[in-house]
Amino acid sequence: MTAPDLKSGKTDCCRAGVLLPLPLADAYDYKLSVPARRGQIVAAPLGPRTSIGVVWGDAAGGVAEPRLKQAVPLDGEPALPPGLCDFVDWVAQYTLTLPGMVLAMALRSRQAFEPESARVAYIKGDGLPKKLTPARQRVLDTAADGLARSVPQLAEEANVTPAVVRGLIDCGALIPVDLPEFDPFPRPDPDFSQPVLDTEQDLAAHVMKGAVKAKRFGVSLLDGVTGSGKTETYFEAAAEAVRLGRQVLILLPEIALTVQFLDRFAARFGVRPAEWHSDLSQRERRRVYRAVMSGEARVVVGARSALFLPFKDLGLVIVDEEHEQAYKQEDGAIYHARDMAVVRARIEGCPVVLASATPSLESYVNAKTGRYAHLRLTSRHGAAVLPEVRLIDLRNDRGDPGTFLSPTLRGALATTIEAGEQAMLFLNRRGYAPLTLCESCGHKLVCRNCSAWLVEHRYRKRLVCHHCGYETGLPTECPECHTQGAFTACGPGVERVMEEFKLAFPEVRVAIASSDTMGGPAEMQLAIRAMMKREIDVLIGTQIVAKGHHFPQLTLVGVVDADLGGSDGDLRARERTFQLLHQVAGRAGRAEKPGLVLMQTRNPKDAVMQALIASDRDAFYDQETKYREVTHAPPFGRLAAIILSGHDGDAVRSAGRILAQTAPAARAVKVWGPTPAFYSLLRGQTRERLLVQTEKSVDIQAYLRTWLAAATLPKNVRVVVDVDPVSFF
Numbered sequence: 001m002t003a004p005d006l007k008s009g010k011t012d013c014c015r016a017g018v019l020l021p022l023p024l025a026d027a028y029d030y031k032l033s034v035p036a037r038r039g040q041i042v043a044a045p046l047g048p049r050t051s052i053g054v055v056w057g058d059a060a061g062g063v064a065e066p067r068l069k070q071a072v073p074l075d076g077e078p079a080l081p082p083g084l085c086d087f088v089d090w091v092a093q094y095t096l097t098l099p100g101m102v103l104a105m106a107l108r109s110r111q112a113f114e115p116e117s118a119r120v121a122y123i124k125g126d127g128l129p130k131k132l133t134p135a136r137q138r139v140l141d142t143a144a145d146g147l148a149r150s151v152p153q154l155a156e157e158a159n160v161t162p163a164v165v166r167g168l169i170d171c172g173a174l175i176p177v178d179l180p181e182f183d184p185f186p187r188p189d190p191d192f193s194q195p196v197l198d199t200e201q202d203l204a205a206h207v208m209k210g211a212v213k214a215k216r217f218g219v220s221l222l223d224g225v226t227g228s229g230k231t232e233t234y235f236e237a238a239a240e241a242v243r244l245g246r247q248v249l250i251l252l253p254e255i256a257l258t259v260q261f262l263d264r265f266a267a268r269f270g271v272r273p274a275e276w277h278s279d280l281s282q283r284e285r286r287r288v289y290r291a292v293m294s295g296e297a298r299v300v301v302g303a304r305s306a307l308f309l310p311f312k313d314l315g316l317v318i319v320d321e322e323h324e325q326a327y328k329q330e331d332g333a334i335y336h337a338r339d340m341a342v343v344r345a346r347i348e349g350c351p352v353v354l355a356s357a358t359p360s361l362e363s364y365v366n367a368k369t370g371r372y373a374h375l376r377l378t379s380r381h382g383a384a385v386l387p388e389v390r391l392i393d394l395r396n397d398r399g400d401p402g403t404f405l406s407p408t409l410r411g412a413l414a415t416t417i418e419a420g421e422q423a424m425l426f427l428n429r430r431g432y433a434p435l436t437l438c439e440s441c442g443h444k445l446v447c448r449n450c451s452a453w454l455v456e457h458r459y460r461k462r463l464v465c466h467h468c469g470y471e472t473g474l475p476t477e478c479p480e481c482h483t484q485g486a487f488t489a490c491g492p493g494v495e496r497v498m499e500e501f502k503l504a505f506p507e508v509r510v511a512i513a514s515s516d517t518m519g520g521p522a523e524m525q526l527a528i529r530a531m532m533k534r535e536i537d538v539l540i541g542t543q544i545v546a547k548g549h550h551f552p553q554l555t556l557v558g559v560v561d562a563d564l565g566g567s568d569g570d571l572r573a574r575e576r577t578f579q580l581l582h583q584v585a586g587r588a589g590r591a592e593k594p595g596l597v598l599m600q601t602r603n604p605k606d607a608v609m610q611a612l613i614a615s616d617r618d619a620f621y622d623q624e625t626k627y628r629e630v631t632h633a634p635p636f637g638r639l640a641a642i643i644l645s646g647h648d649g650d651a652v653r654s655a656g657r658i659l660a661q662t663a664p665a666a667r668a669v670k671v672w673g674p675t676p677a678f679y680s681l682l683r684g685q686t687r688e689r690l691l692v693q694t695e696k697s698v699d700i701q702a703y704l705r706t707w708l709a710a711a712t713l714p715k716n717v718r719v720v721v722d723v724d725p726v727s728f729f
């Protein structure tokens with residue numbers, strides 16, 4: 001599928017392979033009136049309509065001249081930078097995704113290529129209105145500074161209705177001028193507010209700045225304990241890139257973290273960076289995309305999709321909280337943004353920084369073996385110390401039945417609140433209760449589309465499937481045994497913890513933050529802000545509050561259920577539990593006052609629990625490393641999952657059998673399955689999984705390609721390949 005390399009040259013005049021952002025495996029041949037370069041964006045007729053496309057390589061031939069359609073370069077001849085085209089090819093080949101699908105991710109703003117439309121604004125003219133009312137005078141006073149403003153801007157600033165402004169335009173007292181469509185992006189000032197770094201920070205910053213100056217690819221793992229100032233430290237590297245006039249990409253795992261981050265960036269650099277994520281409007285998208293392409297946007301902060309932006313001159317990539325699972329995109333093109341960030345940096349020839357207090361085991365191993373520079377920050381900044389972690393054994397320290405906060409945890413909450421400090425309760429479960437069952441017959445309420453329990457959301461009075469979004473009211477009688485009103489909520493979700501907390505501490509100011517609280521993301525941001533401003537004393541939340549936040553007065557963190565780890569058969573379950581709990585713990589005691597973390601568990605002897613109380617992260621990582629090594633699991637071996645799904649369960653199962661039978665025999669390759677997926681029914685689709693495990697030296701993509709190309713599967717079965725899976729559901 002890879003097109004000939006055209007990075008330097010031009011295509012054979014009048015013919016080229018054009019890749020369309022559609023589920024297509026190859027570029028299509030088109031005629032062009034001018035020689036085109038790889039990356040050039042064209043309008044290409046496709047059937048009855050016209051698609052946007054990108055000149056990708058030489059024409060493949062095979063289409064007779066008269067049948068060849070004509071593609072037309074867009075006005076202004078916009079082009080994707082060559083590095084981005086190479087990146088698209090690379091991601092497609094690595095993830096076994098159709099190149100056109102990957103290209104679609106790089107063309108996320110089609111509007112970006114439309115010509116600039118000027119904005120009309122007004123300045124003071126020579127005309128005078130017949131009568132100068134006070135309102136009119138205010139408008140003229142506002143315009144007196146000579147700045148061009150739009151009608152709504154003038155109306156707002158002068159506190160008049162738009163009609164007043166229009167009256168002044170009609171008589172020539174205001175005259176129109178053309179402004180560029182967008183205000184330019186302000187330039188971050190690398191020296192706006194430079195912190196004084198401590199010794200370790202300074203050393204790490206020095207290495208990263210050196211890498212930026214050298215303009216060479218290389219990976220640094222910025223491995224610093226929670227609250228050690230990783231952000232402050234990598235900002236120095238970003239500042240260096242800005243000084244050199246180059247661009248910086250900072251990836252964050254979740255949009256929820258960006259608001260605080262933008263403020264922090266502004267405090268350091270004087271202005272906010274450009275943002276890129278799925279919540280942007282079309283117009284904002286167009287603005288950012290263009291500014292990234294022209295090089296005007298110097299620093300972009302974004303979610304994983306920002307990796308596919310057309311940077312003109314990328315000088316540094318930073319992946320914050322690099323261990324986060326949210327970096328894995330699980331639908332469409334399945335890719336891991338952290339790994340692809342490393343690839344993009346390699347293609348662009350610039351350094352990349354991976355930052356975390358709990359790195360992924362993969363990055364940890366790479367740092368240990370010297371493939372990555374290992375930059376460590378071993379203590380918290382300033383007077384802050386790492387919090388003490390204690391376990392609460394729920395087998396003998398528990399309250400009344402149906403309650404979830406143990407006497408010890410309640411006692412600690414009371415002490416903290418009395419001392420005027422803040423506390424956080426963490427439970428990685430949305431809603432009120434994860435399971436509702438009939439007390440009379442034991443019937444469990446499950447989703448009609450998925451093999452998953454329905455989760456009660458009591459505020460909304462709904463039962464919700466967290467997988468497909470199916471919702472229903474709580475039935476009055478059991479569908480199985482028809483007993484009336486016998487349903488009971490089992491286990492806690494954050495809403496239930498909130499309920500219990502309010503009963504126990506009716507006077508205390510408390511808020512809940514979960515990704516699906518009633519008011520949506522805005523409400524969650526309010527809860528976080530309220531915590532920052534000390535308008536509340538206690539924050540109860542899911543993983544959304546677990547990381548990244550810096551609440552100086554927070555001294556107590558209570559983990560309601562530390563055993564909510566993972567499933568069997570998930571090779572990263574322990575690692576992930578450790579990372580999550582360690583991150584939550586890391587929110588406590590980040591300023592002067594020391595922090596305490598209480599984790600409620602039924603398995604106090606568990607290796608993860610022991611590692612957390614011993615605060616011996618490296619011992620835990622080294623143990624996990626050994627375990628992965630002996631089982632040939634990543635990063636010591638390779639894995640890929642094949643997920644089969646479809647509405648016809650028999651066809652899906654039969655496809656699984658066919659694949660298992662046709663798996664080519666090869667040295668150092670093992671194929672497991674098919675087995676029903678953990679959620680064997682999802683959104684009405686039956687799901688089966690196969691897992692391919694190979695030694696590191698094996699080209700797993702080539703193996704998969706050969707295999708899948710030869711297998712004839714039922715048409716109504718969807719096949720998805722997940723290379724380096726992180727989810728085993």
Ligand SMILES: Nc1ncnc2c1ncn2[C@@H]1O[C@H](COP(=O)(O)OP(=O)(O)OP(=O)(O)O)[C@@H](O)[C@H]1O
Pocket residue numbers: 195196197198201224225226227228229230231232233356357381547548549550586
């Ligand atoms: N050199 C410094 N000068 C002044 N303040 C600093 C310095 N380094 C860190 N800080 C402050 O210490 C606090 C913790 O730093 P930061 O949030 O960057 O840590 P982190 O390592 O990213 O933490 P986490 O991984 O837990 O999110 C912040 O308020 C930050 O502004």
Ligand SMILES: [Zn+2]
Pocket residue numbers: 447448449450452465466467468469470683
């Ligand atoms: Zn469902």
